[in-house]
Amino acid sequence: MTLLLGPNRYGKAETRLVRVVRDGDVHHLKDINVSSSLSGEMESVHLTGDNAAVLPTDTQKNTVYAFARRHGVDQIEDFALLLARHYVDSQPTIHHARVEIEEYAWERIPATGHSFVRTGQEVRTCVVHYDRDGSVSVVSGLKDLVVLNSTGSEFHGYIVDGYTTLKPTTDRILATAVTARWRHSVTDVDFGKSYAEVRKLLLEAFADTHSLSLQQTLYAMGRRALEARPEVCEIRFAMPNKHHFLVDLEPFGLDNDNEVFYAADRPYGLIEGTVLREDAPDAGQAWE
Template sequence: MPLITNRYGKGRVRVMRVHREGERHDVSQLDIKVMLEGEFARTFTHADNSLTVSTDTIKNIVNVVARENTGLSPEDFCQVLAQKYLDTYPQVASVSVSSHETRWKRLSFDDKPHPHSFVLDGNGRPTVEVAVKRGGPISISSGIDNFAFMKSTQSGWENYVKDGYTTIPPTNDRICATSMVATWKWSGKPADYPTTNARILGTLLEVFATTYSWSVQDSLYRMGEAALAAVPEISEINMACPNMHFILMNLSAFGLDNNNQVFLPTDEPHGQIECTVAREYGAV
């Protein structure tokens, strides 16, 4: 029976590129699919793999090209990537490269763009919860659900417990990213709820973006302190932050360094950091 068509490749190749120009960083998070067509029919019909490129190799080339082209737009990057396969493997007749971008929008404070801190575009859902007891007080909480933010430097993880089960190395320069669920409890009515909610979120982001993070725990506590100081009408704030991990790719096998420029985005498993900061002990 004839083999009518065939192609193969690698999908869901996730890559985060960080383009560094001095203090300014630009980030590009892509989900890449590469499909090859060419002289591969005998792999299907005759168990002959002699001309077939491993799909793991296809993935490695994505990371190599990412390291060599950190500043290209997704359109230009995909063109360069496709040409790389044609230049490397004469048995490849055609290449299809598709990408989906996770867009990160640069944060600004006092109308000044921040060099290395971002929020996810089209991000988060505002929440409200009201509890009322007959004859009793009304409890009102506002918040934000799944609000993602990130900085590409000024974060570390050092001086933690190390034992026979520890494999993660210490670092003082890493991507720090999370998708936060936060709620704050109102003890008084503000002049305007939307404006005050925006001030709380802005305060949380400014502390995160503009101060060094010794850990997510360290940042969360200081963010909570600052929100309570900025808005006297709230009595407590609760934050739950799963880590969005970006794993530094080891490109030494290809003769390339990686100065925090190419990462593998992954969300499972993730660290889960939670805390509540209140004005008074026992107020929670």
């Protein structure tokens, strides 16, 4: 029997970094979580334990901190590109780098220069891939963007079989926690502006769409972003349906005209989908 070493990678997961920029009495805060994965000429370390080709994961962690001090941290996509290029370009045994970053939002407390409150906003994300041949992939995104429409949503006309108990409705609460990831067709991008605009478009489409299904809303959100942002060629969603069930108040002699709901956390419907340009390069490729 012949055995072969298959695809592999290694790296440092979840390097937590908080960067404070002191502009006199006014401070600026950047709070991120960085994970790196490297691959290349790794046969010997797996087969014989020879570490000569390995850049230690501890070194990857230290590089994150040193680069934060030397170069600063502005847009997470740019910082991820900087790290990925460094790992590949500085080490001949490293052929590919993947850098993933999550960013956590803080807001300055009013009338202060150095006091902050962690906001309830979504988590901003990015994943960068960089190869020795110079090919680059940048995927921006967000997760835990919790949104809700208290009306303007219906659900009916679905398959009914012997196990169906769900009643059709023409007026329901539609709520979800959006995870969205969008791939850039170019890397010469103002990532901060692009992120803000895509986020705004997603929210506008969610609010504007009279929804007959969460799938319809998903597509409308992706379409709105792609039509307005030429630098984005593909966007992928995972959107749980955060069910809100009308509570039966008749036992208490009360009516309930779509006012009192039970918010269920599980089980939940999970809607996933991709919207992309017909001419998107490498359409449907894996992003992991």
